[in-house]
Amino acid sequence: xxxxxxxxxxxxxxxxxVLVLGLVLGHLAAGDINLQNAxxxxxxxxxxxxxxxxxxxxVGKKIPSGFNVVFYALVSAAMLFPAxxxxxxxxATIFDSAGIYPALLAVSTVPIVYSSKIxxxxxxxxxxxxxxxxxxxxxxxxxxxxxxxxxxSSGSLWGFKITxxxxxxxxxxFWGFILLGFMAAILNWVKDIIRKSGExxxxxSA
Amino acid sequence: MKEKxxxxxxxxxxxxxxxxxxxTDVIFALLPIYFMAFFxxxxxSLVLGLVGIISCSVLSLLGSFxxxxxxxxxxxPIITGLIIPLLLPADxxxxxxxxACAVAIFVVKVPFGGTGSNLFNPxxxxxxxxxxxxxxxxxxxxVTMQAVEVFGKSxxxxxxxxxxxxxxxxxxxxxxxxxxxxxxxxxxxxxxILVVVACGIFLIVxxxxxxxxxxxxxxxxxxxxxxxxxxxxxxLESLCYELFSGAIIFGAFFMLTEPVTSxxxxxxxxxxxxxxxxxxxxxxxxxGFEMGFxxxxxxxxxxxxxxxxxxxxxxxxxxxxxxxSDSLKAEMKRKKEEKEKPVVRPVxxxxxxxxxxxxxxxxxxxxxxxxxxxxxxxxEKEAAQL
Amino acid sequence: MSYFLxxxxxxxxxxxxxxxxxxxxLGTSWLFYLTKHPKEIFKYTLVLSGITTVSxxxxxxxxxxxxxxxxxxxxxxxxxxxxxxxxxxxxxxxxKKFLPEKFEKIGQNLGTAVFNCAALGTxxxxxxxxxxxISTIGYGIGMSLGFGLAVIIVGYGLTRLExxxxxxIFRGVPIALIYLGLLSLAFYGLVGHQxxx
Numbered sequence: 001x002x003x004x005x006x007x008x009x010x011x012x013x014x015x016x017x018v019l020v021l022g023l024v025l026g027h028l029a030a031g032d033i034n035l036q037n038a039x040x041x042x043x044x045x046x047x048x049x050x051x052x053x054x055x056x057x058x059v060g061k062k063i064p065s066g067f068n069v070v071f072y073a074l075v076s077a078a079m080l081f082p083a084x085x086x087x088x089x090x091x092a093t094i095f096d097s098a099g100i101y102p103a104l105l106a107v108s109t110v111p112i113v114y115s116s117k118i119x120x121x122x123x124x125x126x127x128x129x130x131x132x133x134x135x136x137x138x139x140x141x142x143x144x145x146x147x148x149x150x151x152x153s154s155g156s157l158w159g160f161k162i163t164x165x166x167x168x169x170x171x172x173x174f175w176g177f178i179l180l181g182f183m184a185a186i187l188n189w190v191k192d193i194i195r196k197s198g199e200x201x202x203x204x205s206a
Numbered sequence: 207m208k209e210k211x212x213x214x215x216x217x218x219x220x221x222x223x224x225x226x227x228x229x230t231d232v233i234f235a236l237l238p239i240y241f242m243a244f245f246x247x248x249x250x251s252l253v254l255g256l257v258g259i260i261s262c263s264v265l266s267l268l269g270s271f272x273x274x275x276x277x278x279x280x281x282x283p284i285i286t287g288l289i290i291p292l293l294l295p296a297d298x299x300x301x302x303x304x305x306a307c308a309v310a311i312f313v314v315k316v317p318f319g320g321t322g323s324n325l326f327n328p329x330x331x332x333x334x335x336x337x338x339x340x341x342x343x344x345x346x347x348x349v350t351m352q353a354v355e356v357f358g359k360s361x362x363x364x365x366x367x368x369x370x371x372x373x374x375x376x377x378x379x380x381x382x383x384x385x386x387x388x389x390x391x392x393x394x395x396x397x398x399i400l401v402v403v404a405c406g407i408f409l410i411v412x413x414x415x416x417x418x419x420x421x422x423x424x425x426x427x428x429x430x431x432x433x434x435x436x437x438x439x440x441x442l443e444s445l446c447y448e449l450f451s452g453a454i455i456f457g458a459f460f461m462l463t464e465p466v467t468s469x470x471x472x473x474x475x476x477x478x479x480x481x482x483x484x485x486x487x488x489x490x491x492x493x494g495f496e497m498g499f500x501x502x503x504x505x506x507x508x509x510x511x512x513x514x515x516x517x518x519x520x521x522x523x524x525x526x527x528x529x530x531s532d533s534l535k536a537e538m539k540r541k542k543e544e545k546e547k548p549v550v551r552p553v554x555x556x557x558x559x560x561x562x563x564x565x566x567x568x569x570x571x572x573x574x575x576x577x578x579x580x581x582x583x584x585x586e587k588e589a590a591q592l
Numbered sequence: 593m594s595y596f597l598x599x600x601x602x603x604x605x606x607x608x609x610x611x612x613x614x615x616x617x618l619g620t621s622w623l624f625y626l627t628k629h630p631k632e633i634f635k636y637t638l639v640l641s642g643i644t645t646v647s648x649x650x651x652x653x654x655x656x657x658x659x660x661x662x663x664x665x666x667x668x669x670x671x672x673x674x675x676x677x678x679x680x681x682x683x684x685x686x687x688k689k690f691l692p693e694k695f696e697k698i699g700q701n702l703g704t705a706v707f708n709c710a711a712l713g714t715x716x717x718x719x720x721x722x723x724x725x726i727s728t729i730g731y732g733i734g735m736s737l738g739f740g741l742a743v744i745i746v747g748y749g750l751t752r753l754e755x756x757x758x759x760x761i762f763r764g765v766p767i768a769l770i771y772l773g774l775l776s777l778a779f780y781g782l783v784g785h786q787x788x789x
Contacts (some may be wrong), residue, residue: 024621025621066702069680074674085506103716172615174774176617180769181767185761188761188762221727316759323756325749326774507747
């Protein structure tokens with residue numbers, strides 16, 4: 001259990017799909033401009049990643065290597081429908097207001113490449129676990145970024161006004177890239193601190 | 207006894223000029239511009255400059271503190287802090303200046319390694335960030351010869367700059383003499399053309415900037431403005447309106463010549479100046495903002511090393527002992543001999559090519575930062591902790 | 593002549609003003625991959641242009657029917673993914689049968705070259721803007737060429753970054769993102785407004 005928890009924390013923080021592996025950056029930089037968009041993107045990511053990775057771990061490995069991508073893309077596309085309905089149950093507009101970015105998750109690197117390179121070689125349980133953990137890492141990054149950008153650009157959170165807008169340009173794509181860059185740097189800093197404290201405790205125990 | 211060897215990067219030629227002396231010359235050149243801004247808009251212009259200097263200096267020290275580096279005692283944050291307010295109107299709120307300085311230091315300088323390592327002009331990026339964020343504050347200007355209140359809301363009449371009229375295809379309401387003397391509304395430090403040109407010449411004489419960059423920028427830009435006027439006036443009038451608005455001359459002397467981001471060779475500076483003229487022209491004519499100089503400069507900063515590389519290749523060819531035709535002939539002869547040789551075809555190996563998407567971690571830290579999550583080593587760690 | 597001018601203007605708009613990377617942030621994974629493999633930039637740009645032109649032509653009549661549906665935000669992307677799957681399958685078979693040497697070189701990466709955000713984005717953006725056929729093709733080709741241009745600019749910059757004294761915590765992904773953000777800022781100065789998604 002402790003190992004699984006450590007692995008999950010690894011996917012969320014130390015192997016974060018966005019901030020460390022550099023995947024699905026564009027969706028967050030340009031599409032994740034508020035908490036509602038972050039929710040729509042996270043739900044879509046979950047509904048795409050987990051089923052595709054399960055498919056890859058069960059059926060995908062039996063498909064010839066040139067054609068597995070086609071099946072993964074079609075499965076991802078099919079999973080857009082349940083994602084849409086789930087998002088609509090929160091709010092009528094959050095899927096639509098996120099523009100083309102939730103739909104683009106269907107052909108992003110995680111379902112297409114991750115499934116063929118990694119999930120095919122794993123068992124069902126590990127693929128499911130990996131899919132959920134990656135989604136958690138993506139969702140946490142999207143939530144922090146979306147909340148920060150919404151608060152800065154319009155002074156609100158989830159559409160509820162809290163204060164005046166401090167920095168209206170925060171919802172533009174270039175600020176998305178810059179804020180993601182700083183988030184990745186902060187994560188590197190935290191990793192460095194943990195590594196140094198780990199080394200220190202090893203030296204002390206030695 | 208160990209001998210102490212001094213390790214230093216090239217060049218090893220000593221001269222009287224240093225970063226500090228160059229920056230001191232630039233500060234002296236900016237002082238008359240601030241004086242004129244004070245003359246036209248009152249004490250607020252000086253306070254804005256002070257806010258810029260303090261913001262950039264404090265933020266630069268903070269940046270050094272976060273990165274656990276010794277702060278370098280150069281004057282570059284002061285230059286950035288002086289230039290940013292000069293691109294803004296005199297009644298701009300103080301928080302916009304602080305915001306621009308924060309972007310200039312924390313986004314453009316600190317992440318890239320501080321002074322000497324920035325890839326983009328900090329003042330240009332700082333100005334562009336506030337222009338995009340608060341265009342309604344940046345692109346309207348108080349009229350001249352009326353003192354703007356130092357604190358509180360300004361009561362001075364607001365007007366659009368000639369650059370705005372040009373962007374709409376209309377002849378500006380102000381005549382060319384007004385624009386030359388700085389009585390037309392516009393950015394605080396970029397309207398008094400005579401003083402700006404005089405300060406620019408001072409910098410060239412003091413060798414703080416190289417004359418090639420501003421001249422190679424202004425001449426082609428002037429030609430383009432005369433050949434493709436935006437308004438229905440004579441070519442000379444079009445030239446004057448275009449050149450005297452939009453902080454073109456100020457940018458040519460004080461921003462395009464930034465030593466870190468501009469090319470190092472004279473020929474590279476020439477190419478950069480001409481290219482910058484074309485890009486700035488296109489940005490001003492087709493861009494979304496009336497003052498496209500800053501955005502165009504940011505884009506040109508990307509190409510500076512390319513100009514240096516082209517320059518080095520050209521110089522290498524010129525300096526090479528063999529003539530170009532001889533080397534080409536030798537190359538052709540070598541290729542012909544290689545073709546005539548019998549070719550032994552090796553057995554083809556099907557290699558697995560790398561696909562995009564799941565890269566190895568792109569960071570290259572000096573020491574490995576990864577946390578080991580494998581089960582095998584967990585028991586060893588627990589044992590070590592006990 | 594007017595069709596040609598329309599095609600050219602849409603192509604130049606997509607290439608410079610509404611660049612796929614700097615203004616829409618699509619295809620960043622392939623961007624970072626190609627900066628490390630610069631010899632494949634031209635090949636990939638060609639593949640992207642071809643795929644999006646063919647897929648755009650096939651999907652255009654279907655798009656007109658599906659736009660009126662209330663779930664068009666989902667159905668149109670699904671339709672385009674199906675079209676990309678069809679185009680990929682046909683390309684795969686044709687390459688394998690008639691150009692086996694080329695297939696050996698590019699076959700393994702063909703799947704990821706077709707199914708990625710840049711390719712689908714190049715189809716979806718003109719679709720959501722309801723452009724006509726000529727504009728759609730011009731915009732698609734412009735976006736593909738703009739992608740190639742962006743890769744060259746970013747690639748050169750990332751190479752230049754290796755000579756900078758980048759602090760340890762910023763090395764790798766963080767500084768690449770900040771660099772991309774600053775380039776995007778420059779291009780925003782050309783656009784002047786937020787683009788619709």
